Amino acid sequence: MDHRQSGPGAGYREAFAWQHPHDVFREHAALSGFENDGQRAFDIGALADLSREAWDAMPPVRWPVSRSEVAWDITRGWHGDGRLRMVPVTPQPTRATTDAFYPLILNSGRIRDQWHTMTRTGAVPRLMQHIAEPMVEVAPQDAVRYQLPADGLARIWSRHGVMVAKVAISEGQRPGSLFVPMHWNNQFARQGRVNNLLAAVTDPYSGQPESKQAAVAIAAWQPAWHSELFCREPLPFPAAWHWRRRATPGVLHYSLAGEASARQWLSAWCARRGWQLQVADGGAVWNLLAWHQGRLMLGWWSDAREPAVDCAWISAAFAAPPSDAVQRHALLSGRPGAAVAPRGGSSAAALGWGNGQLTRPSPAAAPASGRWVGS
Secondary structure (H helix, E strand, O other), X not given: OOHHHHHHHOOOOHHHOOXXXXXXXXXXXXXXXXXXOOOOOOOOHHHOOOOHHHHHHOOOOXXXXXXXXXXXXXXXXXXXXXXXXXXXXXXOOOOOOOOOOOOEEEEEEOOOOOOOOOOOHHHOHHHHOOOOOOEEEEOHHHXXXXXXXXXXXXXXXXXXXXXXXXXXXXXXOOOOEEEEEOOXXXXXXXXXXXXXXXXXXXXXXXXXXXXXXXXXXXXXXXXXXXXXXXEOOOOOXXXXXXXXXXXXXXXXXXXXXXXXXXXXXXXXXXXXXXXXEEEEEEOOEEEEEEXXXXXXXXXXXXXXXXXXXXXXXXXXXXXXXXXXHHHHHHHHHOOOOOOOOOOOOOOOEEEEEEOOEEEOOOHHHOOOOOOOOOO
16 A cells, blocks of 8 residues: 555645655654663664665664663563574364354455555545445355345344445355455444454464454345435434445545434434425435535435435535535435436425424525525
8 A cells, every 4th residue: 555645645644744665664663662661672763864875775684773771682582581482383273163043154354455444544535446335245156045136235143243234246255155354343334343243262372363254144134225425524323223434525425224214313413403404305215405504514315225326526515515406406316417306206495493393494594596496
């Protein structure tokens, strides 16, 4: 991964102002010696001021190369006699074993564009283009056997927990096995952590966790609704909602799914903020835009299947809101150039909330154009 691109993209341009690998090495060397007065064996702090020319010509170096007067004594070693100790072990198979209730082996691992728990890489849109959300890779034979639709959601569970992931059918996946990336955590998805499924098995000598495999079961999950949500501030989602956070510049973006209707909860949440609402209601389709003093505060697009919306166009509307009723109506559909809301009828009326009653907003509360869709 090129940190010259990922760091600035995550909003840390000054901290990633390196121009050459030599700059990275010097920072690495300085950190190895930071607050290290012999407590840590690795210490090359004395190389932190190495010139570019000296770095280019540097031969292999045996550490420690410390500035500290009480640097780690390599002759003392880890065991006091200056020698390493080899521990003979008997190879052990993984603890994961299948049975009638958990017939599949799940393997966890890395994917190309993510690093550990995505603390920085998860906020870079370009790095999220490869795989944007928790996914489970399934062999075609298993997809047929367990009735898993491509790009649908699936629940995966083991003796230890459960997770939700999007199905990716792959000819390269071994039948009887699944693959799930290790990177997603509770900051980026609800029930997206593969560690929910894994046993806390560790090596008796090193303490290294096994954390790779589990015996699992899988089934398709068909929620009552899917939604794309764009907003300026985080929402305290109900515990029953499944959500995945996406990296979208300038706005928070979530993909959600659930069983019970979200309409009442979301409308009430917007009402408490005094926002004016613009709504399209067409059966399974329920779209909502929330406005405050001419600014788009929140956009919600939902359907019985994943709504097809133009994410870049919607994100741009948060920076430059539509200037007339036709454009606002198109925004309510989630796609540029749309003259009406998506499938089904449209009740695209902008409503104000006050004292628990639905009322037309006053002209002063309208967006910059001075007109509301449906007025």
